[in-house]
Amino acid sequence: xxxxxxxxxxxxxxxxxxxxxxxxxxxxxxxxxxxxxxxxxxxxxxxxxxxxxxxxxxxxxxxxxxxxxxxxxxxxxxxxxxxxxxxxxxxxxxxxxxxxxxxxxxxxxxxxxxxxxxxxxxxxxxxxxxxxxxxxxxxxxxxxxxxxxxxxxxxxxxxxxxxxxxxxxxxxxxxxxxxxxxxxxxxxxxxxxxxxxxxxxxxxxxxxxxxxxxxxxxxxxxxxxxxxxxxxxxxx
Numbered sequence: 001x002x003x004x005x006x007x008x009x010x011x012x013x014x015x016x017x018x019x020x021x022x023x024x025x026x027x028x029x030x031x032x033x034x035x036x037x038x039x040x041x042x043x044x045x046x047x048x049x050x051x052x053x054x055x056x057x058x059x060x061x062x063x064x065x066x067x068x069x070x071x072x073x074x075x076x077x078x079x080x081x082x083x084x085x086x087x088x089x090x091x092x093x094x095x096x097x098x099x100x101x102x103x104x105x106x107x108x109x110x111x112x113x114x115x116x117x118x119x120x121x122x123x124x125x126x127x128x129x130x131x132x133x134x135x136x137x138x139x140x141x142x143x144x145x146x147x148x149x150x151x152x153x154x155x156x157x158x159x160x161x162x163x164x165x166x167x168x169x170x171x172x173x174x175x176x177x178x179x180x181x182x183x184x185x186x187x188x189x190x191x192x193x194x195x196x197x198x199x200x201x202x203x204x205x206x207x208x209x210x211x212x213x214x215x216x217x218x219x220x221x222x223x224x225x226x227x228x229x230x231x232x233x234x235x236x
Contacts, residue, residue, distance in 0.1 A: 096111055116153045119133045179203075
């Protein structure tokens with residue numbers, strides 16, 4: 001039976017080939033900083049200047065990168081898919097957005113940034129979100145509340161990923177689940193494969209190398225994302 005409900009999860013491995021740094025080095029530091037100093041609500045309360053500067057630099061780096069063949073292959077697939085496609089990305093860059101802008105998807109397509117978006121900002125009082133491609137100053141006033149200020153629209157450690165209800169609902173009814181460029185180590189995304197298996201979906205891992213959850217997938221294809229993703233999509 002042909003698959004109609006597709007859920008795709010992407011991680012840092014798909015954007016790394018565009019030149020987007022993964023930021024977490026082998027020593028656990030992000031651009032020379034401990035995670036607890038730049039990626040927690042407590043860090044923002046303690047040193048907003050450091051946190052804003054960290055994300056300002058990440059924002060500027062996006063201007064120098066472009067979607068790669070893997071991003072475009074997923075956009076092409078979404079444009080021709082006869083059914084529902086949910087693309088969930090753990091990445092906060094805008095490379096999927098740009099790839100899909102070049103090839104408008106079919107009506108059944110959704111894109112969810114479960115960890116937020118680098119080019120957006122969020123009000124600390126109301127949670128409202130706005131586009132913000134430029135730098136944020138340490139104490140950036142919010143347009144949504146007189147006592148609010150703008151913070152990066154990023155899900156920090158200790159915060160819950162976005163739109164989990166929609167993601168889990170789609171996983172429970174999917175019949176094809178594809179995981180791309182993820183380590184299988186970060187929850188709740190690492191648990192998506194288990195929900196897809198409960199739904200009876202065909203499950204495929206496309207990665208540079210087998211992830212920690214490889215044994216849970218029906219199939220694995222390994223190599224650079226710019227090679228294995230276009231080849232897989234072409235065969236669907």
